[in-house]
Amino acid sequence: IISKVENTEAVEKLDEVIENSDGLMVARGDLGVEVPPEDVPVIQRTMINKCRKLGKPVITATQMLDSMKHNPNPTRAEVSDVANAVSESTDAVMLSAESASGEYPVESVAMQAKISAKMEKTLNYEALNREAYETSNKTLNDAIANAVANTACLLDAKLIICFSETGMTAKRLSKCRTCCPIIDVSKSRAACVDAAMGYGVYPKLLKHVPQFIEEMEVVAIHICKQLGIEPGSQVVITGGTPVGAGRTNFMKVITYKSNKEANLDL
Template sequence: MNRNRKVKILATLGPASSEEAMIQKLHEAGADLFRINMSHASHDVMRTLIQRIRSVESRCGRPIGILADLQGPKLRVGKFADTKVELKPGQTFTLDNSDAPGDATRVYLPHPEILEAVKPGDRLLIDDGKLALRAVKCDGKSIVTTVVSGTKISDKKGVSLPDTLLGVGALTEKDRIDLDAVLATNDVDWVALSFVQRPDDLAEVRKIARGRVGIMSKIEKPQALERIDEIIELSDALMVARGDLGVEMPLESVPGIQKQLIRACRRAGKPVVVATQMLESMISAPVPTRAEVSDVSIAVFEGADAIMLSAESASGDYPVEAVSMMASVASTVERDVNYPGIIYAQRAQPEATGADAISLAARQIAETLKLSAVVCYTSSGTTGLRASRERPQVPIIALSPIIQTARRLSVVWGLHCVVTNDASDLGDMVDRACRIVVSEGFGKPGDRIIISAGFPLGTPGATNMLRIAYIGSDGLSGI
């Protein structure tokens, strides 16, 4: 299945898209990998979805990635005696450790870590920012605040803390249980870690995962931006989670942060996903707004590795149409006359490594000679990542003998992954590459391709060789 599209599409599964037939329709419409939201999916549901995805993968013959998104800490106020209360800007309102029902003056906050961490002057945003409070007095047991804006608060509304660094890690007890269940399947490729604040938040999940899944850090806290380079270094990928980020940061700053994060990940050669409300209106409408189409196109122009659908594909009325629309917008942007120039202007300088030098040379040769494809043999996935980092104008075919590697690379920009045995010798390496390029629809007899591989063959992390090959009339190497 030749997508003829470089940016990848990550579709969330849910009530509208949990059946196997629908998953196949979403994949055929353009979804390259699927997200299972552990905030809503039980372990049984997760295992069922994984089985259905793998069944579709087997039928379609193309590696499909699976992302399990951990819920992370959900901070909420307690309940009120009358379900909700009315407030006025300027009045005093207290959050405390008493579990008595709340009233117009106070409410229970069942999170001692917040009571201990908030300092005078810190903001507390309730219900996605609809109510804004500012702390004026804190003693570790209660937080006396002034209402800045908003007029009401009701039971169990969420609390966001844009100015406060919490002492707790990103993994909750529920997350640990969910992570164990995810790892036990041996069939999930990525785990997304919610509400990352600091590099240390990644330590526990890395220790538990032990390399069995890729770790994707969701950036939705201002504190994460202060140490973003360290977080990127310790992550396998990043997600720009614009929903919570837009609550804790001024909305008008989110587009700039999105650009900053995409470019930082491109420099580091780490995949980056842009998420949240990309085609929000398609939850209930068959077509998106013009602004949403523009939003998707900006992420594609910036060179994001993947763009994500949430409720649009999970619970919306038009999941297939949403995926098809996102694929159509992305493909159109990539054919735009301005696209190559914009992508090239943001291309990162190669690092002083053999893999980077080989990837740079492969891209330059392919574009100079107008070759049909760059083919890279990759066992661990590193060579595929470095080839993608160069953002070549020609297709990249990533050949791997390891299905788990191919699935994990399904989130990476421009990579068309094919599972194949390691080559037995140099002749087999070239013939195999030529044959796959033709069979996958990226070239034809008479075309030329460039191949990067490691010698000795099959040695992980040893990419040290380039070979230009001519596709003969039989689909094998002619020279």
């Protein structure tokens, strides 16, 4: 359930709405009609912060590149709007009329992606990771997710590969706002779909999830090969042995070497 927050009542009961939702959408267009325009950026930031602390995805939407419905290039204010949403660490930015009925749908999507990618390089991932842990329950799983995210940042890792039964490991990592993509490996289609909403998470559905660290490393190498990761890159692996819900208990850093092949039926 993704709840669309677009009126004063929803804003006033924001905590309850978040608690009963899988994620939120900041519908700035309709919200701007219900509240003073100058309040919309404040509400947007509040929603993003609350969702991030609870590990729930938040989508920032409506009028992001509105002028591109009829023009091939956005205004500078629109570029700043998209950049601001990314700098606030939203999980997703969403186009509406720009891609649904506008004259430049492909250009709009490409521009949104370019702005987002540029801004993601400027985020303070260490601070976001630290804040994620401080607002967590500080369980073993939270500590490992924090360590994985921090290690990936320190080593400039190209990938985090997590082996998960339920997708919760990927969700915890997503909450940390990792500096590199998270590949969530699971045999559960439902878990993959659920985790895919999270910041930086790319699900990988497997027929069988490996049970031991050595097997996970082989799968990780195969994934690196599939994705064209540059040889010599650092990759962080995390999961649990034995595999099971809530059993995340290890982290391992590997250096990807292309000559070590894994012929797997994934």
